Amino acid sequence: xxxxxxxxxxxLTRAALVEVPLATLAEGAVRLQxxxxxxTANNVTYAVVGDGFKYWDFFPxxxxxxxxxxxxxxxVIESRCPEIAVGERVYGYLPMASHLDVIPGKVTAGxxxxxxxxxxxxxxxxxxxxxxAADPEHDPARxxxxxxxxxxxxxxxxxxxxxxxxxxxGAQQLVVTSASSKTAMGLASVARQTSPGVKRIGxxxxxxxxxxxxxxxxxxxYAYDDLASVPVxxxxxxxxxxxxxxxARIHHHFGDALAQSVLVGATHIEARSVFGANAxxxxxxxxxxxxxxxxxxxxxxxxxxxxxxxxxxxxHEFLKAAEGTIxxxxxxxxxxxxxxxxxxxxxxxxxxxxxxxxx
Numbered sequence: 001x002x003x004x005x006x007x008x009x010x011x012l013t014r015a016a017l018v019e020v021p022l023a024t025l026a027e028g029a030v031r032l033q034x035x036x037x038x039x040t041a042n043n044v045t046y047a048v049v050g051d052g053f054k055y056w057d058f059f060p061x062x063x064x065x066x067x068x069x070x071x072x073x074x075x076v077i078e079s080r081c082p083e084i085a086v087g088e089r090v091y092g093y094l095p096m097a098s099h100l101d102v103i104p105g106k107v108t109a110g111x112x113x114x115x116x117x118x119x120x121x122x123x124x125x126x127x128x129x130x131x132x133a134a135d136p137e138h139d140p141a142r143x144x145x146x147x148x149x150x151x152x153x154x155x156x157x158x159x160x161x162x163x164x165x166x167x168x169x170g171a172q173q174l175v176v177t178s179a180s181s182k183t184a185m186g187l188a189s190v191a192r193q194t195s196p197g198v199k200r201i202g203x204x205x206x207x208x209x210x211x212x213x214x215x216x217x218x219x220x221x222y223a224y225d226d227l228a229s230v231p232v233x234x235x236x237x238x239x240x241x242x243x244x245x246x247x248a249r250i251h252h253h254f255g256d257a258l259a260q261s262v263l264v265g266a267t268h269i270e271a272r273s274v275f276g277a278n279a280x281x282x283x284x285x286x287x288x289x290x291x292x293x294x295x296x297x298x299x300x301x302x303x304x305x306x307x308x309x310x311x312x313x314x315x316h317e318f319l320k321a322a323e324g325t326i327x328x329x330x331x332x333x334x335x336x337x338x339x340x341x342x343x344x345x346x347x348x349x350x351x352x353x354x355x356x357x358x359x
Contacts, residue, residue: 003020005068006067007341025080030081031100039337040355043070058126084104088131090111091135092130093127101116103115153185156188157187158291161190162289173199174235176188176202176237178240188202188215189217203221205223211352232254232255247261252282258283263286328354330358337357337359
């Protein structure tokens with residue numbers, strides 16, 4: 001039997017641990033036993049926008065229920081694919097569950113794509129798995145950090161790549177909401193590495209100011225209540241909070257000095273709207289940043305090998321910067337995953353903790 005966490009789509013704080021039978025493995029398929037995954041605010045965002053962005057479609061569940069996608073590690077325990085051996089370990093997009101069957105295609109030394117039919121309408125970024133034996137980002141001693149920060153860091157990397165490619169829209173400073181979030185920290189780290197001339201300004205809740213300042217990733221940090229104190233200069237804002245009221249305050253504060261407004265996630269679940277884009281705002285119209293599309297363009301431009309090296313180099317620099325910023329907590333069993341996820345949905349997220357689940 002396999003275990004899965006089924007979440008009520010209409011009430012994300014309600015979730016159940018269920019057992020499901022393991023079917024006979026299909027020809028060409030591989031069975032993965034999930035070893036570990038992290039639970040972060042990113043996974044909450046997957047659930048919040050699950051229908052609109054098809055996040056619920058990756059791993060089927062009964063009507064009205066959904067399985068939240070996670071990033072993590074898994075081991076091959078059964079294989080009917082001659083190119084993939086039992087015992088091999090992979091990293092990629094996994095369900096909040098104990099097992100996953102995939103049908104590997106486009107197999108290379110570095111990875112493969114799951115060609116299972118129901119996953120094909122979604123972005124190929126989420127259907128790709130890396131084989132850890134030949135993965136430039138893999139460090140056996142930092143697997144927890146990779147699960148906690150890796151997907152979020154990559155989004156931050158792609159945002160910086162997009163902004164730098166547009167010459168930062170002529171801006172002198174980068175204003176980031178939810179500055180304590182892992183994606184924001186990844187963006188700030190890459191901007192510090194590759195665009196040091198752009199001032200990095202972090203906005204966060206009053207209680208998180210000390211944590212964000214201690215990261216050293218921002219030039220200056222302000223509490224949301226102190227937004228009026230942020231200097232008005234040509235700026236790009238990147239909003240990870242998804243808080244419509246905060247986004248409006250940013251637009252009104254900067255006005256015509258706001259060169260670009262980028263919307264990425266929804267960490268403030270209690271104040272979410274459709275990414276805060278419901279009302280007309282002064283300045284530029286907020287633009288939704290969908291990381292998978294940018295990832296496809298990035299790897300098309302640089303190729304999988306060279307693109308992978310660029311990401312890996314920035315990732316290892318980020319790991320140095322992030323050293324000591326979080327305390328890793330490990331929890332055994334999927335019941336713990338359910339409890340952690342529903343707690344996060346309720347808005348109780350401690351940025352100083354990184355949660356790893358070992359099913």
